[in-house]
Amino acid sequence: MPEDRPTLPPVRLHSDAELARDALATPLLARAVRLARWAGPRTRVGVGGELVDEQLPDAAAALGLGGADDEGPAYASEAWRVAVDTGLVDVEEPADATDAGESGDAGGVVAGANLALVTGGSPQDVLGLWLDALDVVFADAIAPVLDDIADVIDDDGEVDLEALDWDPEAEAAFLDGVLGNLYLLTVTDGGAGEEIPLPVLAASMIVPEDMGEPTDDVLEQVSEAMMRLDDQFRLLEPVGLVEYRPVDEALMAEEGSAGPLVDEEDVTRYGMVRLTPLGLYGVRSRLLEAGVDAPAVGDLADKGADVLLDGLSRFPEISARAETEQWLARRTPADAVRELLAAARGDDRGAPLRRLHCQQALTLAGLPAEPAVRDVLDDPQLGGLARVWLAERGVADVPAPPESMIFWLAIDTIAAQLAAGGEAAELQDLVEELVGRHSGFFDAAWRVDHPSTADVLEAMGRLHRDKTTAKEARKAAFKSRSAR
Secondary structure (H helix, E strand, O other): OOOOOOOOOOEOOOOHHHHHHHHHHOHHHHHHHHHHHHOOOOOOEOOOOOEOHHHHHHHHHHOOOOOOOOOHHHHHHHHHHHHHHOOOEEEEOOOOHHHOOOOOOOEEEEEOHHHHHHHHOOHHHHHHHHHHHHHHHHHHHOOOOOOOHHHHEOOOOOEOHHHHOOOHHHHHHHHHHHHHHHHHHHHHOOOOOOOEEHHHHHHHHHOOOOOOOOOHHHHHHHHHHHHHHHHHHHHHOOOOOEEEEOOOHHHHHHHOOOOOOOOOOOHHHHOEEEEOHHHHHHHHHHHHHOOOOOOEOOOOOOOOHHHHHHHHHHOOHHHHHHHHHHHHHOOOHHHHHHHHHHHHOOOOOOHHHHHHHHHHHHHHHOHHHHHHHHOOOOOOOOHHHHHHHHHHOOOOOOOOOOHHHHHHHHHHHHHHHHHHOOOHHHHHHHHHHHHHHOOOHHHHHOOOOOOOHHHHHHHHHHHOOOHHHHHHHHHHHHHHHHOO
């Protein structure tokens, strides 16, 4: 496997238009938009831009959360802060904070420039608003939990940060790490979005990889992390980042802090979470902003065939097919095939894997590719794969390959599979099939003029299950190196 291959597999994202619709439908952003449209000249705010207490019931009513809903004002306050921080409204803070909301000298509100983007902006504009809203909620999620704010107020009336015992950078790094692990689990699963148990995510951040049985101290840390994540995912769900089934509130009462970490009979009681399609977009955006290479299917569609064939090495099979289909869709079949074949040539270490990806891409091109494929029948590097492609489609008049091309293709094929990091059992089967198909394989193979001949023969010596044949492969590798 190439050393520069990124650790994150490519993600298959929904279209920007679909994601923008999802963003506008999230409860939190939808409420923020409604409050921005509700606000007017009579709306009054405090020194921090928050709605004054007297206006919260009216704001809750505008959201349809009035009446017996005790949490209506809290939802309204949260949505208002999102509206302010995303530019859906612009606030003019009061000149005197002491009088705000009491003497009528509170600040005023006007519609923000970004409110027009909700209906008149592009999908990218809407997604930009949503990412801003996500930042607001993320900041809330990592904020310290205060049982009694009076305990952390100093003599000057300011918050004593040291008394909080709170490291905002560490809190942000922890939550970003959890979201990154959730993202990795999702994209590795092909974007299926299976629910992940909360204990798994907490343990992924706490339990060392080389630890066998976790100690009681580590288990306690995992339990504490689970409870913190439970609060955080409850906050992140209304912005549309995740779908979340919270920890069963009866669980703590039943088991307490000294109870078992997981009830294996019903793990769902400990919380289950998955990223939404919008959440995949949001976490990937944060990863990219942090400098992480987080590729997406479609990134290579406008690149040259050389970039495509090299880039496919980091793609799982399903994603590689989708990426190739998008790349082919932007070109005529003839132009696409000629470009692919030209990019597949080369004697560098990555060339065999490029030719393998080229062969796989050609399977998607269809019969319109036949003329371009026939053009390379005499090419020493491409003639073999061209014959394989034509034969698989039952095309007539395919000339038989010379023996030198047969063995060159065999070496090239194994070199590509080795570079792809395939399963050992599959490689063993391939090696044994090739050797069994040609009598005197190694007598001919060590003479093949291919940069990887010796390395391939050495690998065949390791992989072949017959000891005598494996020894022949190692001898052939020695001859190949001596002849160069």
